Structures are given as structure tokens and as C-alpha cells.
Amino acid sequence: MINRLRESSQSLTFRIAALLALALLPIGLISVATTFQLLSQADRKAETNLLALTSEAAAPEEAHIRTGIGAANMLAAMVPRLRRSNWDCAEPLGDFVRDSQAFSFAGYVSAEGTILCASEGQGTDVSDRRIYKTMAADPQTRITVSPDALVSQTSVVMVTVPVRRNGRFDGYAAVSLPHGQLFRPLDQLSEDRPLDLITYNAEAEVLTSSRGLDDVERHLPANYELSDLLYAQDGAFIDETRAGFLRVFAVVPIVPGQVFALGSWEHRRNDFIEGLSITSSMLFPVAMWLVCLAVAFFAVQRMVIRPTRNLRARMLQFMRSRRITEPRHEASTPRELREMEETWMRLAENVLHDEAELYDTIHQRTVLLKEVHHRVKNNLQLIISILNMKVRKARGAEVKDALADIRQRVMGIARVHQELYETSTAERVQAGELLRAIVGQTVRTALDDSSAVNFVEEYDDIVVYPDQAVPLSLAVTELLTNALKNLDAPGNEKPTLSIRLTRDETKGARVELCNSLNPDGPHEQEEARSSGLGMALVTAFAHQMEGFAESEATPEQYCAILRFPIADFDDTKMPGELALA
Template sequence: MTSEEGARNRTARAGGWFSTHGLVLRVVAFLTIALMPIGLIAIYQTAEFQREALRRSELSLLALTGQAAAPVEQTIERALGVAEALGAVIDQIDDTGACSSFLDRYNEGRRLYALIGLVSPDGIMRCSSMGRSFDMRGGGIWEQMSRRPAAIVTQGRREAVADEPLINVATPILEDGEFLGYVQIAIPQRRIAAPAAIVDTDQAPLQLATFNELGEVLTEQNPDRPLGTLLPQGFDLADKAGLRATATVGTAPDGTALVYAVTPLVTGAVYAVGVWPPIEGFGPTVLPSLFPVLMWGASLLVAYYAIHRLVIRHVRRLGRNMRRFGADRQLPPRAATADMSRELREIEGEFVQMAGNILQDEARLEDQLRERGILLKEVHHRVKNNLQLISSIMSMQMRRTRDQSTRDILSRLQDRVLGLATIHRTLYESQDVGRVDAARLMREIVGQQTSGAGGGVDLRFDLEELELLPDQAVPLSLLTSEALANALANMKPAQGETGWIAVGLRRDGDGMAAVEIANAAAGAETEADAAAPAGARSGGLGMNLIQAFSAQLGGPCEISHRDGTYRLSTRFPIRETQYDPQDY
């Protein structure tokens, strides 16, 4: 695996299961689509339920407000009924004194009202239960009387009538469509019964008040908290008159959220307003609206838990086991698979079986490679022994031969044989029989061939660590051996200097290697040598072999003789496989 692939894998694992390609995100997306119709239905039903609950709360609150204001309603309704009944009687009494006496006797028998009187169309009350007349044109009730004949309920206070707050109730007297005046009744507020007790609730209104169609407050239940201090800004009682019963949520001047319930008591005349603290279930609530979202979230959590429990954690463990096996060839531990699905158990079983087969095959290959390595080392060892045996036979033959030229020839052959023996010894001593340490090989060949020269040669090494295949190591060692023999034979140091030989091996460019062997060679090169092409300036056997070995390496051989140095070099490609495809 390349570093780029490893980085991509690490990035994918770091992204987790919530990445765009993760299983969880895709399941969540599909589950969201599947739950969308149910969610829309739930949202619609929740909205309908919330509206119905709000309507029920509103009706309940209006009923409680009407229940609390029932005594005021009953008192005013009774007064309107009395006024209407008296209007049918007193319009027949022409005598003012008799009319006043009749009203006085009626009021004295009940003692409910402060005043009962008959107001003529010109605004003068000539007949009253107090036996005197009153000019009504200076009061606010006359403004309502003068508009149109209708039932009137308003607040008033006349010191001549009573030294306390009054509620004036008036009904028109009509006969054959002709307006004859009003019957007016003044009700002391103390005569109005206390508000009715609120049943089936633990809450009481902060204020319960009544008002007429003009928005004029008639009564207030709680004098400690006037209605004006509780109404929100812009809440006009006159605008609420004439409408159906309503309940709204508003903010009082002190910033408190309150509920305002307005319900009619006497149609077109009297209304009740109740100021309530916030009541549970009234007004918009967030929780019911969140129910579909919570349901969707709970479904996703359950789905994620199920997928994680049944699939993801097992897939993760299987992935870790695969990565561990790929890294160190370690079989996964035997895990409890009771809660795994059958499909995942089959996948894990197939992986364990495949991993076991791979380990068996690798063990078999390692055994074969080990046996092959042992066999190759044994072959190289025996070849080395045979070559050394041949070298020993050559040594015996040289001791028996008196001809110096023959002995020189045998010595050169012996050096070549020992060079081959060195290669085979290096191969069977190395850990990898398929690779040869070229630097060590060249150092041993140089040491072997210069051992007979004593201390008269200065060896200079510039060897870089380089491993070669045996197919290249053999011609390299033979080339080095021939070049060294040539250098020792032609070494001519300058006067008073020690002879030297330099051996170099280095990497040269991308996939290339360079070998260089130089020696001291005092004197200028001849004109014939200078005119000859490189590699062809010597026609001896040694140079022919050097050229052949250089060709086997895959590079040309170059020779130069300048500045007192004889230099032989070649540059060849480093093979990575045992066999070159160009050979086939």
C-alpha cells in the first residue's frame, strides 16, 4: 500500500460513520424520508389538537369570567326588568304627585334602589321615588339618552340622591313606536352582590370588572389593583364591546404576562372583563409543536442504536481485525458472536478462513524459500569449494612449471577463478542469496589480488553501499579482477612516489551505477594511444575480457590516460529483477 492510499484510508476512518459516505448518515437520510409522511400528519394533528385545546381553554376561561360576574348580571337584569315593567304602568299616570307616590311606595317596599324616576323626552325627571324633580340634562346619562332609545347602563353619583357610587339603569318607554321617555333606576353599588365563587379551579382572577358599551367601568371586584394598572397598552374597553366573547394573552404595564377574558353580560349594554394570571394550556405552547421533532429524533436514535448494535460495531471490529491481519499477519481473536446477525457471522467466518489459508500459503512459501535459500547456499558453497580446488590444482601446476610465461598465465587464470570463488562465498554468507553487496565484493577482490604486492601499493577506496543481482555481480567481479591485474601490471609511479590504485563504486543518476579503477601511470600517453578510440587502445586478452564484462553489465567501457593517471570506467543500469525482459 502506498503512502497516498494509506493517507486516504486514514482520512476515511477519521471521517467516521457520519461522513458523507458513511452508513449512518445514509440510513438517517432514508429513515427521514420514510418518516416524513408520518411526521407531516403528526404536525397537522398536533396543530389541530393545540388549536382545540386553546379553544377549550378559552371557553373555560370565559365561562369562569361569566360565572364570577353573574351577581352583577343578575342585579342589572333585574333592574332593567323592573324599569321595563314600571314603564308599562307609570306612563298611564298623568298626575305627577300620584306617579311619585306610586314609585315611592314601590321602592319603599323593596329598599333595593336609591332612586326610581320617569325622565321625559326633554330631560326632566318630574316623577321620582324621592317626590321631587331632577334635571338630567347636565349628566353623562343624558348624552346616551339623547342618542337613540335603548337600554342604558352607566355609572353616576348625585349627592342629592345618595352619598355613594351608583349604577344608573334606564329603559325607554315606547308606545306605538312613539318615544315617551325613560324609566331610570339608580342602584347603589353596595346593593350588588359579591362576585360568585369560582368552582373547579384553584386560580382566582386578579381583577373582575364590568363596563358598558362606551368602555366606562361600572364595577371592580379588587380595589387594591385597579383595572387601569392591569390593562396592556392599547387595550381599549370600548373596542371590546359589541364583540363576541374573547380571551387573549397580553402584557401588563409591569411586564407580567396576563390573560384577559371579555364576555357580554347584558347584550349591547354591559360586559365583564376578567384579568387572570397565566393559565396552563392557554396560549401558544412550544412542547406540542416539538412533539413531531422529538418523535423523529427518537426514531433516529433508536435506528442508530439498532444499526450500531447490530451492524456498525461488528463491521468496525471486523475492519480492525483485517487491518491488524494486513499489518502483522495476526489472526483475529475468537469473539463472542451470539448477538451478531447470520450474514455478519458468515462474513467473519469467511474472513477467518481466508486469513488462515493465506497464513498457511505464506508459511508454505516461506518454507520453500528457506529450503531454496539453503539449497542455493549449499550450491554456492560447493561451487566455491570446487573453484578453490581448481585454484589449488593450478598452484600445484605452477610449482611444477619452470616456464615463467606459463606460470604467469596460470596465475592470471587462478586470480579469475578466485574472483569467482569470492562471489560464491559472498552469496552463501549473505542473508539474501538473491542480492550481493557490491562494495564488500569489490573490497575482497582488491584485497585478494593485491595481497601479493606487499605494502608497496597504496589502495584508495571510494565504495558506496550498493546491492546487485548475481547476474550483475559476476561480470562486475570479473571486470574488477581484470582491471586490477591490468593496473598492477602497468602501474608506473612517478620518481620517488609510491604506486597507488583507486577503486570507486557509486550511484550515478536515476537507476545507474558507475565503476572506476585508476592507477598511477607516470608519463604522457603516446600519439597512437591518443588517436585510438576509447576501449580499443589495447588488443590484449585482458582488455577483450574487460570489454566483454562491461557489455554484460550493460554499459560501455571507457579508458583514459592523462595527467599521470590511467583510468578505466564503466556506467551501467542497476537491475531490480533477476532477468531483464529485453533478454526474451
């Protein structure tokens, strides 16, 4: 049991977990609890202070609005008397407005929308104004804002009270409070933390704003509409403004159910709570972070990073020089890393052993393959020599031509064999490179002066398997030999010989070999196409490639065309030498 505990204590997981748990548990608990408590208290205190300041800042507006409501109610009660006096009220209402200094207008609007009695503007038609239409549709006491009052031509807050006669709507009494009289400077309330104040009515219409009505939208809460803030009692919350600034908001009813005040100020957490500031409370997270950093650096640096870097350096040395260096374990190296290094050393030794065997096998296979190529070349050369002897001893012209034809084909096979294994890899053959070498050598052998022929070559970049490269080369050699035999041109023109290797639209390849003809000469190639051995061989080679051969002949030109599909390469397959190993 003791030995098992000792072994577990040496593991990397146990050491880091133990050190971090020991260092962070008490500091983390104290820091989280203290910081959470301080931040919560700071928010609650800020909300409470803002509620008090909002109530204090909105007190003058509340007094003015309540005075306006009282004046409007008084004027509504006087309407029957004013009607009996034939609306002789311009002078007394004008004196009332001038003496109060709180109003810019006072008057009565009839049910038809005409100002029958007012401090000024008597007889004016207001039936097209929004406040008249609203009162006519739903008569009740309202407090609204009018940025362009019809009579006073100023921005005012209007208090309207309906007037009823025999239970029916008979117009409304209205008084206007100029915006300039509603606000007093708010800097005296909170100099270090500026306060913004907005008042609005039950229809969520902004009445006044300490920043002015033009820019009021940017200072409203982003996640609340004013219609959501029609609180019956005081309330506070924290939210971003629509301009993206975090602020503390407080809602205070000025006239319950009618007018509300929304105060806000910057969200800060630097208030002192029982002698302890938020800044000093942040020492706990800082201390926790420093301890975490020190413990993590010591644990990871000593027990993980240094041994891992040493192991990486040894791996890089092995990769570059195939040398295995013995590890130097320190006392603090965890058991898992020691086991990892031992496993890597065994792996490196196995890799070296397998590589040595693989290289030896590849070398043997390469030597064997070269020997096979050499023997094939010698055997073909021996066959050519025997045919040369038979040609020289033959007496009949027909026999000599037949033997010479066979010798030419064997020489073509030998040439293909040589070029195939000198210009390409064992698994992939560049068809254009191979054909270019074979065609060039064949033309140089057959023609004494190659400049006497217009020779055209065009090869696309096409890669094929050797199984296709061999019959392709033999077929092209046969076609080229036949073309050189019958190459001709009318008059003194230079004959033309062209060979093209191109891709077609069906993921295949197309070989076209054309030679010019003399229209007045014999057409031997047409006869060879139908009954000759050359075309029979070409057709057989085309079938080996899963393709077909065809020809196109005109009096001026003969073309042999070979079409075959290009086999797809599987990159997951192992090269031939490695597969044999």
C-alpha cells in the first residue's frame, strides 16, 4: 500500500493537482466570496443613491407639473362661468400667466377645436393638432410635450384636463409649462458623478431631458422601452445605453400613473463599503493569479517543459543523424515522462533495425532488376545479331525483306525497353518523355538528314502505368516505322511527319501520327491498313491498353490514330520495390 502511494505521488497528474489545490483553495474561496460581496454591495448602494438623487432632482419638475395640473383643473371648473360671461377671459388669464411666471399659456379649447378662452390666441383653430385629436378620442387628464406650441411658438410641456357638459365631452382646459422653466443645474447634486434626468408620460413620450430632447434616444436603456418602465413604485437597474455605455438607472414616479422620472449615472465600482474599497478587494484575485503563475511555472517548467524539450532535442538529433542519445533523468522528472522516453528509445531502435533491413532488401531487388534489364537487352541484341546473319545469308529478296522487317521490329522492342527503364520510374511513366526519346532515336536512325523533313512533335503531360507504357511505345514505334517507309510529298515540297499525344474529353489519351503523301504515288499504307502485319500489331497493342486504333487517309496525308483510357493512380499503393520488400 505504501509503495503504491509512493508511486502515485511521483506522477505528473498527482503533483500538479496537489500543488494547485493546496495553493489556490483558500485564496480562491476568500477572493471569490469577498469580491462577490463587495461588488453586490457596490451595485446596491449605487442604485439606492441614484434613487434618492433622482427623486431630489425631479422635485422641481414634480412641483411645476402638479402646479400645472391644479391650474388646468381650476380653469376647467371655471368654464361654465366663462361661458356665461360670453368668454370675456383674455385679460384675467393673461394676468394669470404673467403673474405666475411658470406658464406660457392658459386657455380653453372647445369640442370643435377652437380656442374660445385663452391668455392669448383666442379664436385660433387647433382642430388639426395632435393633442386635440387625442383628447377628442379619449378625454382624460394628459401631460404631453409640444416642441412647437401653436400660440407661444416655444417648446412646452402641456397639461390638459377634459371639460364635460351634461356628461359629454365639451372641450378641454390646457396650460403650458415652458421647458426653460423646468430644469435647474444638476451638477450641484453629484459633481463627481454627473446625473442625467429624463421625464416621460404614461404614453412613453419623453417630456423633458437634462441633455435636451434632440439627443435623448442615445441615453435611454438599450434593453428596455419606456413603456416597460411605468413603475408604480421606485425601481433601479443596471443596463447599457443605446450609445453603448454601462450606466445605473433609477425610475421614480412623479405623478403616479401620469409622469415618471428616469435618472442615470455612470456605472462605477469604486465606492467605499465599510472602509474597504473595490480596488483593495481586487488584491485577492491578483494574489491568486500571482500564486497560480508561480506554482504553474515551477510545476510545468521543472516537471514537464524541461524533460519534454530534452526529449524533443533527442528526437531531432535522431531524425537528422539517426543517433540515439541516452537520457539524463532528474529527480523531479515524473514517472510518465521517463516511461515515454524509454518507449521512444525502443521505438527508435526498432526503426533503425527495420530501415536497415528495408534498405538491404531494396538494394537486392534493385540489383536483381538491373540484372534482368541487362539480360533482356543482351538477349534482344543477340536476336538482332542472329537476324543480321540470316539476312546476309538469305538468297531470295522476299526472304531478306521479311527478315529485315522482323529485325526492325525487334530493334524497336529493344529501343522501347531501353528508353522505358532509362527515362521513367518503376511505377509511373511520363508518356510524353518516353515517346519523345523513342521517336527521336527512330527518326535519327531511319533518316540520313532529318532537316529534309518537316517534323512536328506535341506531347501533353500524361502519366501512365508501365502496363500501358510498353504497348503504347511498341504501337507508336510500329506506326512511326510504317510512316517513315511511306513518307512522301508532291513535287519539290518537303515531306511532313507529325506526332501528337493529347488528352481527350473522356479522361483518355489520343495519339495521332500523320505523314504526308504524294497524290500521284502508290498508296501502300491503305493496303497495309487492311491486310498488313503492322496494323494487326498496332490493333493488338491497342487492345492491351483497352483502346482501339483507327486511320484517316486522304490523297495528301495518311493519319493513324490510337485512343486509350488513362488508368487512375492510387497514391495509397506502395512502390514496387517496397512492396517486394
